[in-house]
Amino acid sequence: MRFSRKLLGPFVGSLAKKLDYYSQFQPSSLTIQQYLDFGRIGTSANSYTFLKNELLVRLANIMQEFTLLPPKLLQMPSSKMVSNWYAESFEDLLLFEASDSSPEQVARFNDQLTVVLKRHAHVVETMAEGLIELRESDGVDIASEKGIQYFLDRFYINRISIRMLQNQHLVVFGNVLPESPRHVGCIDPACDVESVVYDAFENARFLCDRYYLTSPSMKLEMHNAVEKGKPISIVAVPSHLYHMMFELFKNAMRATVEYHGVDDDLPDIKVYVVKGQEDLSIKICDRGGGVSRTILERLYNYMYSTAPPPPRDGTQAPLAGYGYGLPLSRLYARYFLGDLFLVSMEGHGTDACIYLKAVPVEASEVLPIYSTSSRRNLTMGPQVADWSHHVPGQGNRPAQS
Ligand SMILES: Nc1ncnc2c1ncn2[C@@H]1O[C@H](COP(=O)(O)OP(=O)(O)OP(=O)(O)O)[C@@H](O)[C@H]1O
Numbered sequence: 001m002r003f004s005r006k007l008l009g010p011f012v013g014s015l016a017k018k019l020d021y022y023s024q025f026q027p028s029s030l031t032i033q034q035y036l037d038f039g040r041i042g043t044s045a046n047s048y049t050f051l052k053n054e055l056l057v058r059l060a061n062i063m064q065e066f067t068l069l070p071p072k073l074l075q076m077p078s079s080k081m082v083s084n085w086y087a088e089s090f091e092d093l094l095l096f097e098a099s100d101s102s103p104e105q106v107a108r109f110n111d112q113l114t115v116v117l118k119r120h121a122h123v124v125e126t127m128a129e130g131l132i133e134l135r136e137s138d139g140v141d142i143a144s145e146k147g148i149q150y151f152l153d154r155f156y157i158n159r160i161s162i163r164m165l166q167n168q169h170l171v172v173f174g175n176v177l178p179e180s181p182r183h184v185g186c187i188d189p190a191c192d193v194e195s196v197v198y199d200a201f202e203n204a205r206f207l208c209d210r211y212y213l214t215s216p217s218m219k220l221e222m223h224n225a226v227e228k229g230k231p232i233s234i235v236a237v238p239s240h241l242y243h244m245m246f247e248l249f250k251n252a253m254r255a256t257v258e259y260h261g262v263d264d265d266l267p268d269i270k271v272y273v274v275k276g277q278e279d280l281s282i283k284i285c286d287r288g289g290g291v292s293r294t295i296l297e298r299l300y301n302y303m304y305s306t307a308p309p310p311p312r313d314g315t316q317a318p319l320a321g322y323g324y325g326l327p328l329s330r331l332y333a334r335y336f337l338g339d340l341f342l343v344s345m346e347g348h349g350t351d352a353c354i355y356l357k358a359v360p361v362e363a364s365e366v367l368p369i370y371s372t373s374s375r376r377n378l379t380m381g382p383q384v385a386d387w388s389h390h391v392p393g394q395g396n397r398p399a400q401s
Contacts, residue, residue: 011063011067011083011087015087015090015091018056018060018090018094019060019063019064019090020064021060022056022057022059022060022061023057023060023061023063023064023370025057025060026057026061026369027054027057027058027061027161027365027367027368027369028054028057029364029365029366029367030364030365031336031360031361031362031363031364031365032187032235032236032237032336032357032360032363033235033360033361033363035164035168035184035185035187036184036187036189036235036360038172039168039172039184039185039187040184042172042173043173044103044106044172044173045101045106046101047169047172047173048101048105048106048109048169048173049101051109051165051166051169052093052096052097052099052109054165055093055162055165055166056090056093056094056097058158058161058162058165058367059086059089059090059093059162060090060370061158061367061368061369061370062086062154062155062158062159062368062370063083063086063087063090064370065151065154065155065368065370065374065375065378066083066086066151066155068147068151068375068378068379069147069148069151069378070140070144070147070148072134072137072138072144073130073131073134073144073148076130076133076134076137077130077133078126078127078129078130078133079127079130079133079134081126082123082126082127082130085119085120085123088119089116089119089120092112092115092116093112093116095112096108096109096112106173110169110170110173110174110175113166113169113170113174114170114174116166117163117166117167117170120159120162120163123159124156124159124324124328125322127152127155128302128322128324131148131302131303135303140303143380145303146380147377147378147379147380148302149301149302149303150377150378151378152302152327153327153331154368154374155368156327156328156331157331157334157335157366157367157368158367158368160240160331160332160335161335161365161367164186164237164335164365167185167186168185168186168187169185171183171185171186172184172185179238186237186238186239187235187236187237188235188236188237188238189235190233190235191233191234191235191236191238191241192231192232192233193222193232193233193234193241193273193275193280193282194220194222194231194232194273196238196241196242196245197220197245197271197273197282198220199242200242200245200246200249201218201245201249201269201271203246204246204249204250204253205249205253207250208250208253208254208257212257212262213262214257214262214266215253215257215266216252216253216256216257216266216267216268216269216286217266217268217269218268218269218270218271219268219269219270219271220271220273221270221271221272221273222273222274223272223273223274223275224274224275225274225275225276225277226275226276226277226358232273232275232280234275234280234356234358235360235363236356240332240335241332241356243328243329243332244329244332244333244340244354245282245284245354247325247326247328247329248284248325248329248352248354249269249284250325251286251325251326251350251352252269252284252286252288252350252352253269253286254288255286255288255289255290255349255350256269256286256287256288257288258288258289259287259288259289260287260288267286267287269284269285269286270284270285271283271284271285272285275358276358277358277359278357278358278359278362279355279356279357279358280355280356280357280358281353281354281355282353282354282355282356283351283352283353283354284351284352284353285349285350285351286349286350287348287349288349288350289346289347289348289349290344290345290346290347290348290349290350291344291346291350292344292346293344293346296342296344299326299342300326300327300330301323301327302322302323302324302327303323304323326340326342329354333354333355333356334366335365335366336356336357336363336364336365336366337357337362337363337364337366338354338355338356338357338363339354339355340352340353340354340355341353
């Protein structure tokens with residue numbers, strides 16, 4: 001039975017009850033090693049049994065948080081579309097709740113997963129449109145903006161994790177072909193970091209050349225501190241690493257060309273890749289003029305970009321657009337307990353650093369849990385600052401109660 005969503009709030013009736021039920025459970029974090037082991041020795045029936053429950057749990061946890069977004073944002077056409085997609089997918093997967101794990105059921109489930117993956121393909125852009133619609137219609141107050149920022153980090157990392165589970169199952173046990181015979185699902189047990197770096201650089205350079213008719217070169221240094229002199233490889237999802245590198249290269253190239261001008265000799269982008277016992281570290285250094293500390297704080301904000309907005313008809317792949325490159329890349333890094341941050345010197349350039357866990361048993365999924373604290377953070381107002389400092393241009397104001 002389909003639940004009617006047109007008349008009431010986002011999630012109503014029996015759907016809301018099922019959401020309440022599944023959101024009581026915490027998502028089960030897996031390590032890359034567990035993904036790998038299961039991909040090698042698991043069976044499709046076991047994978048199906050785990051997934052049909054885990055997907056409902058992960059969806060329910062985030063859908064509950066969705067309902068706590070500012071009502072004005074939930075009323076925007078694009079946000080409504082996204083919430084409908086989630087409700088439809090949750091209902092689609094509920095159909096398998098009580099079913100057995102016969103090969104016919106598993107095949108039906110795999111077909112359903114394909115539909116769900118396709119339905120959610122444009123969630124990021126559509127949610128971004130929802131924010132633009134909100135800004136254009138009404139503006140956003142600081143309390144709401146903080147809550148939205150907190151939600152989007154959780155929403156997108158949840159989405160990354162759900163797609164990981166689905167893709168992994170469909171490649172290992174369904175009809176989707178792996179990228180190479182070496183891959184286990186979407187994981188490469190011997191991901192060649194150098195070739196991912198080159199791939200990302202060349203593709204970013206292609207966009208940069210097309211947009212500015214020039215682009216900086218790259219100087220790459222690799223250092224394997226674990227197996228001296230050997231190429232660096234790690235167990236990783238190459239598409240995630242590629243995504244981060246591509247976004248950081250686009251930013252470094254844009255900053256370099258805009259700071260030096262198209263006619264100048266452009267300074268190289270320097271890249272260092274080091275594999276240690278615990279971390280794989282990558283540093284991308286540009287001389288694109290850097291940013292001030294005030295601006296640096298805002299760069300992970302989903303509502304911040306200095307680039308003109310991308311065309312809405314999708315005609316041309318822009319070099320920069322919604323301002324999602326950095327926040328999303330940081331989520332890809334954090335998803336398996338890595339991190340990404342920028343160090344900048346205004347007037348000179350920026351270093352972007354990525355850290356990934358080099359040991360697959362330590363690379364554990366970071367997943368949002370719907371809880372009292374998440375409810376509070378989503379709905380809380382701005383924090384009252386308890387430090388005294390002079391705000392330029394505002395004079396000395398009486399303390400606010
Ligand atoms: N290396 C850098 N040097 C200087 N400024 C930077 C650098 N990296 C990012 N920025 C600034 O941060 C802003 C946000 O970057 P981000 O990658 O999140 O979004 P974007 O590049 O504007 O758009 P897109 O969504 O296409 O990535 C950029 O618009 C730019 O002003």
